[in-house]
Amino acid sequence: MAYTYVWEYLVAPDKVGLFQRGYGPSGEWAELFRRAPGYLRTELHRDLSNPLRFLTVDYWQSRGDWEAFRARFSSEFEELDARGEKLTTRETEIGRFELAE
């Protein structure tokens, strides 16, 4: 059963392009994730009623894969995260999940 987590972002109006490039399925986050075993994919959903609101869904084979990634790429993670925070006005974790088959 895959491990997933979902985040909601409100993006600064002048940063939407940058955000979409960085957080989409071929963005910098996905690029970093792909260096780790067990990463499956990233989805970026843009709210149709609020063009500044996005959801990301990341898919990993297991929670253990995610934790191993987080430990191993800690500094790369923090760096991307700090850069990402400059693009957004709010970041909210919707949750961590297991995906039904």
Add this chain to the structure above:
Amino acid sequence: MAYTYVWEYLVAPDKVGLFQRGYGPSGEWAELFRRAPGYLRTELHRDLSNPLRFLTVDYWQSRGDWEAFRARFSSEFEELDARGEKLTTRETEIGRFELAE
């Protein structure tokens, strides 16, 4: 660009099994959706920190496909929806989205 919508459910403790069968990728909802053109897939995510909390994500080729489905299968939709409400204690729309490629 695919059309998606995300719902959050809190499920009654004695209804979790029924809910998972009905709302998963091969549940009654997905079965109904599959009768309509443009339906892609359904995902069911179960919260790892709250076993009564779920997200569903439905994927359609376009918003138009969803609207055509909704109009054509209105009575089937309402019936399933009414049955579903008996399984849950809260249903919240997280949003309607377009999915980045």
